[in-house]
Amino acid sequence: MDSLDIAVLRRAVGWLEAGRRVALVTVIATWGSAPRPVGALLALDEDGQPFGSVSGGCVENDLATRLRAGFPTACETVRYGVTAEEARQFGLPCGGTLELLVEPLAGVETLQPALTALERGELRARRVRIADGAVSFRAATPEDSSTFDGAILTQIFGPRWRLLIIGAGQISAYLASMAQALDYRVLICDPRAEYVREWTVGGAELLPGMPDDVVRAVTPDRRTAIVALTHDPKLDDMALMEALKTDAFYVGALGSAATTARRRERLALLEVTPEELTRLHGPVGLPIGSRTPPEIAVSILAELTALRRGVVLARIQPQAQEGNLAVAAREVAAATGSATA
Structure with missing residues (x-):
């Protein structure tokens, strides 16, 4: 529906x-x-x-x-x-x-x-x-x-898919709003009180707790997607470490190619296996040249939709996309006062 x-x-x-x-x-x-x-x-x-x-x-x-x-x-x-x-x-x-x-x-x-x-x-x-x-x-x-x-x-x-978003920032707000129109039940996890206080998107369920605990609690299945968008390694890595061990059909995280490479190294030290790391989508979303929070949300949902429909899409101009996402992440961080990786 x-x-x-x-x-x-x-x-x-x-x-x-x-x-x-x-x-x-x-x-x-x-x-x-x-x-x-x-x-x-x-x-x-x-x-x-x-x-x-x-x-x-x-x-x-x-x-x-x-x-x-x-x-x-x-x-x-x-x-x-x-x-x-x-x-x-x-x-x-x-x-x-x-x-x-x-x-x-x-x-x-x-x-x-x-x-x-x-x-x-x-x-x-x-x-x-x-x-x-x-x-x-x-x-x-x-x-x-x-x-x-x-x-x-x-x-x-009712929604037949679930989307767990780690982080309650600007990108998450657009993603949560759009995802509800695409048959997703949207769950939001952010232990940072200042972000939760500013959350205004209706229809999304705010889950208290640390990201790794929340991922385990929601028991992700093959109809669950998990996207880490805090751009804070302390939070994103906790979620990804658990998410990559689940049956979630999609696990992704915001960041440039360099950020993604460093993230993979950190996750490997946390005993995430090479096979599990191959499931990590990063940079998150399809390469459509997205820069703004709503554009990044569109690119993420486009990738999720392609996976749900069984469509294999080539990642065109990955360097350009990675650069745009990195720029966008810095712009969002500057606007909201959050730290970047």
Whole structure:
């Protein structure tokens, strides 16, 4: 689920609380190129006012027209893009077909547990029985995925990935904010009270304790990424020493090539094995020429996204990237008064 989903659910709940009839539209299957993935949501009120997205806009307009002609009384499926002419009519990519479930909502109780899960960063499965529209909820796991078998629609709400950020500085703030839109539950660890006091990003969970203790406590798995951004060896090294021994799919740290080389030497002295050191991503992020904190956050999330999607990307112009990250780290340190490595 992405950040748009929570907005769609909030709007739908608001309409229901105002006494309006609401239909929830869910992408249940796609073939070929499709503008939105399975699970994407669209809410329509009784006047056909849309909120959310299941396509580039033309499908939403057609759904609104259908709804104004007669509000649905039961769950129904609709397919778009079956023919090339229809695909052109509704602005679908070449060969793109999508199937939707249109679900008239019986009341707030059919959505509120899902919305609560998203707001709390928890995982919840929502099951819709197509025959009678009955809705139920259960706990979900990160391995669960949205499915539709023709009789039951199962939707998974809440973040299915975790991002543990060591440090509560400027880069971390941008990274935490952006990551929540990409299906991450964000955890922040920084034992420095002055940084914690200045933290303002909502939705991220601040964890007390030293970095090595926190890494062990969160028990990183294959859906966990750990990024050390304090640029303070005393803190970053503690986290990395533990993180590299876990199943985390990504372990990275801020710093130039020279800083990274010194970090590897220090970690080796802390009995981190050569094999474990090969898992360390540094300089952190893809080489996009990033200099500012938000640009560095973008580069980190780009690398995480590539790994999640199984995409292998060449690191272009590494020297330029390393230099830019080093400059950026010094600029951030100067602005916040922190020490650099």
